[in-house]
Amino acid sequence: MLSDQLKSQIRAIHNRIKSSLPHYQARAGQNQLVAEIAKILAGTYHRHERIGLIEAGTGTGKSLAYMLAAIPYALSQKKKVVIATATVALQEQLVNKDLPFFQQHSKLLFEFCLVKGRQRYACIERLRQQQKHPELFAAVSDDVVDWQKLSDNWQQRFWLGDRDTLPIPLSDNMWQRIVADPLHCHKHDRRHLNCPFHLARAEIEHADVLVVNHALLLADLASGNSVLPSPDETLYIIDEAHHLPDIARDYFAAQAQLTHNSVWLEKAGKLVQQLIAVLPATVMKELLRFDDSCNELNSLLKPIERCVTEFTPRWFNEKTEYRFSDAALPKLFQQQAEQLSQVSQKALLQLDKIQQQLQENGPEQQLSVRQSLPMLQELSYLRQKIEQQQTLWQLYAVEQQKSVHQARWVALQTPGQHIIGHACPLGVAGKLEQLLFNDAFAVILCSATLTALNSFQYIRYDLGLTQFEGVKTLQVTSPFAYAEKGQIIIPKMNTEPTEKAYTDELAVLLPQYLPDNEGSLVLFASYWQMQQVAEMLRKKGFSLLVQGEASRQALLQLHAENCKHGKRSILFGTQSFSEGLDLPGKLLTNLVITKLPFAVPTSPLEEALAEAISRKGGNAFVQLTIPATAKKLVQACGRLLRQEQDEGRIIILDRRLVTKSYGPAMLNALPPFRRNIEY
Structure with a gap:
């Protein structure tokens, strides 16, 4: 239950904010939102299942309402608040406008930060290498980039080191050259201690309110909370929640090429030989095991490619996509899916150990940048390819005969005429229930359009909330006349x-x-x-x-x-x-x-x-x-x-x-x- 002290505090903050807002008009709907969200969070309706589905019409002021209800309560309970949005526009509004305003006028002592995925940050060491060793980077486009200007902007803090505040435009290819991927930009390497990604992650520890997008929230839950606080210590506010089922489907989907895999797998063999020549004997065994796994993967994928080539005229007669009805895969796919998933997983574990050795080799084994940089780039590319295969075949290996849970299809990709295999879950209710709702301290899901035909039953089903007794639903109509x-x-x-x-x-x-x-x-x-x-x-x-x-x-x-x-x-x-x-x-x-x-x-x-x-x-x-x-x-x-x-x-x-x-x-x-x- 909400204590009288907390109720008084929320009322006092609300009054301060009212007096600070020019042309403020009292909104009954907003008052209702604050009261109901606070009750859900405090366990008034259900001690353990503190879940709210809230549709708040345009103009109800829901952002301010959930901040008013959640932040004072979270601080009193020593919990964190994670606000997840579907769009960049709402993230920017929260971080640049709503939260600073609330922080200033609430007089509450709390910190907030925007949490973005690693792919949104640059690695400053990689940027320096672009300047020092341009000859090591193959020309992938005609773009000419002033790396020195970018470096100066970082030094002077005109640029925050992320893609969203770039002072000069960068193409995807050029951004990939400096992105803070885990292989190049490792926090245990002192050269990377002050990279934007690691500085941003250090802020999280001290922040009480974290703003993320839906995809990052899902990625973190699936990885066992490597970035965000654990669910049992967190009050989640999921804004624009009508997007969550679709974004979750995309996140848990997989795709990988089914043809032309020998090209990159044969490159892997050559890379292993190069690594054997420069790395210490202690990692030799792991390199040979990884080479064996790549060879095994290649031998398993070759018959798959022959099967695909045989079916291609039938699959892509007039269309560029072919769906497997009832998720029924060709017989060879069914027979080899489990083995392909396991071999890919084994190769990834071996790759982890090799990467670690390459990053952490001692001073006596120290490789020059000229030696290690191209190898790191190749390993990064290999990891991406093997991960794609692993996730696709893991989904293809799931039995679908009794009950279909996936959409499975192949697509013809041009240019290159590659055939790409796809798998996507039909529903994500089980995943969301398992990763989020079962363990979260509290979850508020809100949107201006959460119901369909004035009913919450569709969104409850999509989100996996049909079995939860404690779900509180609320519709607050817009104050507009x-x-x-x-x-x-x-x-x-x-x-x-x-x-x-x-x-x-x-x-x-x-x-x-x-x-x-x-x-x-x-x-x-x-x-x-x-x-x-x-x-x-x-x-x-x-x-x-x-x-x-x-x-x-x-x-x-x-x-x-x-x-x-x-x-x-x-x-x-x-x-x-x-x-x-x-x-x-x-x-x-x-x-x-x-x-x-x-x-x-x-x-x-x-x-x-x-x-x-x-x-x-x-x-x-x-x-x-x-x-x-x-x-x-x-x-x-x-x-x-x-x-x-x-x-x-x-x-x-x-x-x-x-x-x-x-x-x-x-x-x-x-x-x-x-x-x-x-x-």
Whole structure:
């Protein structure tokens, strides 16, 4: 239970913050959020399962609410707070704006830091080697980089040593030359003590609040908490939580090439010979074992390649992807998967020991940089290749006959004509339950769109929370006066979006809903249809800003400039413009949604999910497609009102909201705008 002292402290902090915020308006929803989150964290609803699923509408002030509830409580219990987000934009807002403001006005003594993956940091020693020994680095591109300028910026602390604050642009190839990978940038080597990655990791120890992205959180949980505090000592706030199941699927997926593997495996043999010549006799045995493992891996992968070559004409007749129905792999894959997984794992363990020896050889065995650098680069490349094989074959080795848990497919990659094997879990509920929910001290999952069709059951299932009794669900509606500030219009149409004539009717009808002197956003479900309609409207004299014809930033700048001068400005965009796009005030008063954002199950994962539901006697359209579409529609409608003073209208040019049985449920899941349905 929350102590009276803690309740008083939270109230006092809230009052200080209110008085510090200009134009502050009291929000009942925010007060409710603070109170409920604090109760969940304190175990008021369940002593052990302190889990909250919270949908907080636009403008409720959820970031401030969860900071108010979580940080004072965590400090009183000597626990850490980990805030995980799905987007860089929210991370930056938290670290650069929200947390500094809260730290200043709460008067609480706490430290916070942003935790990024190793791949986001440079290794300063590697940067110096780029300057000293340019001849050791093969030219992989025509890029010319001023490494000296980068080094000077680091010395003067104008650059923080990470990719996000680079003072000069670097291509992926060039960044890989200086990235702080574990092989080159080792904290036990004194040359690397002051590398940005190790300095950043040292901050974690003293921080009370850690801001991460979902992928890093999952990676850390899966590795046994090598970076973040252990779950039983942590209060997790997972913001933008509707993204977590998909990000987890991506994280636990695997891919590796099934062809042309002999090329890099034969290089491994040559590297072993070079290492034998320079490393001490103590590591000789491990080098020979590693060589044996690479040879064994090569002999196992050769018949796989022959099998793939034989099937290629059948798999890739017209498409570049081929999915294995019911995850049933070719017989040879099934027979060799377990062995391939084990041999790859063995090779990785041997590689670890060799790398350690190469990094830690004593002064009498000290290799020159000229000798060790190319070898370290080769070993790093080898590790990546073998890890990919290990994760793929480990997933392929999991039995799927009784119950299908994976999507499995192969893809033809051009250029190079490599065949890539893929495996992806259909669900991540078990993984999240095991890694996060079973052991965490407390978890708050929040988002503006967590429900589907006004129900939490879909997200509970996806996250693995159906078995937890202590899950507290809460919906806090937006304080915006939707009925006063906006309306939804569904005009009468003759065609449905599935009909051929729909695109022509769209082009005829749209001009009526693109008013002069206003900012409009028109959302399409496909690039093809967007381009077709854009071409027809331009022939009628309309000036349009179309996604893909310039960078997103450039389009938004032009749009803002038009709106500033009271001109008509029309943005055309697809699905990526329906989430995360912020167009407050006059930048958007007229939102047009051409058709419901149904996702056609064309990706191997979507097809496999639908197949698995059908196999169990379910209806994939009802159980999968409709809830997902309803959630996307809510997100799209969320573009209109971004501030309390905003106003405007939403036009939905899809009659299925009226004619289909699922239409009313979708409409009722939208914010309570006034409705004008012309049927």
